[in-house]
Amino acid sequence: xxxxxxxxxxxxxxxxxxxxxxxxxxxxxxxxxxxxxxxxxxxxxxxxxxxxxxxxxxxxxxxxxxxxxxxxxxxxxxxxxxxxxxxxxxxxxxxxxxxxxxxxxxxxxxxxxxxxxxxxxxxxxxxxxxxxxxxxxxxxxxxxxxxxxxxxxxxxxxxxxxxxxxxxxxxxxxxxxxxxxxxxxxxxxxxxxxxxxxxxxxxxxxxxxxxxxxxxxxxxxxxxxxxxxxxxxxxxxxxxxxxxxxxxxxxxxxxxxxxxxxxxxxxxxxxxxxxxxxxxxxxxxxxxxxxx
Amino acid sequence: xxxxxxxxxxxxxxxxxxxxxxxxxxxxxxxxxxxxxxxxxxxxxxxxxxxxxxxxxxxxxxxxxxxxxxxxxxxxxxxxxxxxxxxxxxxxxxxxxxxxxxxxxxxxxxxxxxxxxxxxxxxxxxxxxxxxxxxxxxxxxxxxxxxxxxxxxxxxxxxxxxxxxxxxxxxxxxxxxxxxxxxxxxxxxxxxxxxxxxxxxxxxxxxxxxxxxxxxxxxxxxxxxxxxxxxxxxxxxxxxxxxxxxxxxxxxxxxxxxxxxxxxxx
Numbered sequence: 001x002x003x004x005x006x007x008x009x010x011x012x013x014x015x016x017x018x019x020x021x022x023x024x025x026x027x028x029x030x031x032x033x034x035x036x037x038x039x040x041x042x043x044x045x046x047x048x049x050x051x052x053x054x055x056x057x058x059x060x061x062x063x064x065x066x067x068x069x070x071x072x073x074x075x076x077x078x079x080x081x082x083x084x085x086x087x088x089x090x091x092x093x094x095x096x097x098x099x100x101x102x103x104x105x106x107x108x109x110x111x112x113x114x115x116x117x118x119x120x121x122x123x124x125x126x127x128x129x130x131x132x133x134x135x136x137x138x139x140x141x142x143x144x145x146x147x148x149x150x151x152x153x154x155x156x157x158x159x160x161x162x163x164x165x166x167x168x169x170x171x172x173x174x175x176x177x178x179x180x181x182x183x184x185x186x187x188x189x190x191x192x193x194x195x196x197x198x199x200x201x202x203x204x205x206x207x208x209x210x211x212x213x214x215x216x217x218x219x220x221x222x223x224x225x226x227x228x229x230x231x232x233x234x235x236x237x238x239x240x241x242x243x244x245x246x247x248x249x250x251x252x253x254x255x256x257x258x259x260x261x262x263x264x265x266x267x268x269x270x271x272x273x274x275x276x277x278x279x280x281x282x283x284x285x286x287x288x289x290x291x292x
Numbered sequence: 293x294x295x296x297x298x299x300x301x302x303x304x305x306x307x308x309x310x311x312x313x314x315x316x317x318x319x320x321x322x323x324x325x326x327x328x329x330x331x332x333x334x335x336x337x338x339x340x341x342x343x344x345x346x347x348x349x350x351x352x353x354x355x356x357x358x359x360x361x362x363x364x365x366x367x368x369x370x371x372x373x374x375x376x377x378x379x380x381x382x383x384x385x386x387x388x389x390x391x392x393x394x395x396x397x398x399x400x401x402x403x404x405x406x407x408x409x410x411x412x413x414x415x416x417x418x419x420x421x422x423x424x425x426x427x428x429x430x431x432x433x434x435x436x437x438x439x440x441x442x443x444x445x446x447x448x449x450x451x452x453x454x455x456x457x458x459x460x461x462x463x464x465x466x467x468x469x470x471x472x473x474x475x476x477x478x479x480x481x482x483x484x485x486x487x488x489x490x491x492x493x494x495x496x497x498x499x500x501x502x503x504x505x506x507x508x509x510x511x512x513x514x515x516x517x518x519x520x521x522x523x524x525x526x527x528x529x530x531x532x533x534x535x536x537x538x539x540x541x542x543x544x545x546x547x548x549x550x551x552x553x554x555x556x557x558x
Contacts (some may be wrong), residue, residue: 036372039376042434126536146332213417227420234424237427257447
């Protein structure tokens with residue numbers, strides 16, 4: 001009862017928390033902004049002209065010259081990009097699957113698993129474009145350099161994802177195979193593989209989506225695919241053709257994304273539940289094709 | 293008991309459907325066709341060691357690589373591009389993400405337009421943006437920073453709007469029921485709960501941008517990639533190799549710092 005009579009007096013608004021420390025957080029940001037902007041050679045005239053320049057080029061891009069790029073064989077180039085992505089994904093998938101088994105902590109001993117994890121990490125650290133820069137002198141210009149670059153880079157990501165899904169499994173089936181006298185390999189084949197295959201194959205498809213974008217970019221440095229077409233149209237300042245190439249690429253990318261997403265949903269539905277929440281974070285940013 | 297031993301035969305393996313066969317056949321055919329088109333050739337791997345090109349990669353001319361104007365000045369430009377575009381992209385992403393989430397969108401039209409535009413922006417690969425902007429506003433770091441800003445905006449918005457979608461709606465409801473208008477309600481009801489993940493995603497975008505800004509120079513958009521491109525035209529692969537070792541050493545260190553910060557946040 002006493003407490004009740006107390007309430008009216010104590011119902012004052014609590015004092016606002018002190019916000020002074022926020023300035024100390026804001027300060028480094030301010031410094032970062034000023035420092036980074038000084039390096040970009042920004043002059044007032046450039047800043048003012050930039051939107052106008054961009055706008056005038058956008059206006060020249062309409063209408064897109066689909067007929068002209070079609071005659072130049074841009075459709076074949078786009079398909080070449082898709083082929084590069086497809087074969088690259090297959091190389092990555094085939095090479096990464098056995099390695100992933102050797103990298104998972106629940107099925108592989110430490111002396112083999114740590115070097116393979118390091119291999120995955122170091123492969124993932126190098127972007128496809130840089131790999132292609134190194135590979136082009138070895139293989140020569142063309143689609144094969146891009147395919148290898150994408151294939152090698154995919155080993156890193158696909159290996160990491162596959163390894164993580166192997167680590168998430170129910171270990172009962174492995175024990176069951178062991179109890180029947182199965183060797184390590186049979187445990188992997190009959191105890192692990194059936195559990196992880198749906199998830200891993202959907203990762204393959206997902207990587208394929210990313211690789212389509214990556215292979216489009218690879219063409220810009222001569223590693224095959226549609227990028228070279230965009231670069232040459234832009235350097236001729238043939239903007240209607242460039243926008244046609246751009247729109248066709250976007251159409252193909254979005255179509256492949258949609259089909260692949262539908263197939264992935266089919267695969268995962270009814271399969272083992274995946275830890276979708278924790279993966280989306282990394283997985284979706286992977287659409288950048290820069291890293292994963 | 294006797295019965296059970298009789299019936300314990302192995303069950304018959306289900307037959308694959310004709311449709312599955314067809315799909316497998318089509319995919320296999322497609323794969324062979326694609327392999328043919330990209331001139332699939334694994335002999336690259338065993339011919340590689342006899343390829344004279346390797347002598348071009350070695351030895352690394354460290355005195356050239358370690359010069360300030362060859363490596364470190366362009367590398368600083370790269371970092372500046374990454375920092376500037378992360379700040380701009382993520383700052384713009386905050387309001388756009390709230391417009392793009394069904395929980396906090398002001399109305400259906402804004403929701404639909406922002407979602408469509410962002411999906412289209414994301415369908416264009418980042419280096420295509422860089423090349424477009426280099427053509428439009430000139431070669432250099434300025435174009436690179438713009439293109440990365442656009443691209444990190446599109447990626448950030450996708451990630452963060454999904455976090456906002458999953459936010460607890462009750463504080464927002466409480467704010468609305470006490471009569472708050474839309475913006476104050478979102479600011480006090482949703483922003484505090486999603487802010488840690490906003491910062492974590494921004495750091496992640498920063499990591500992406502650092503990697504992207506390394507390669508931007510290959511299309512003329514400034515940064516250390518420009519040096520790689522120049523040396524590539526001179527066939528100085530030894531210099532490129534040395535550059536790459538330095539670049540990825542530094543990128544790795546920055547990334548480790550960012551990753552450890554993110555781990556503490558989430």
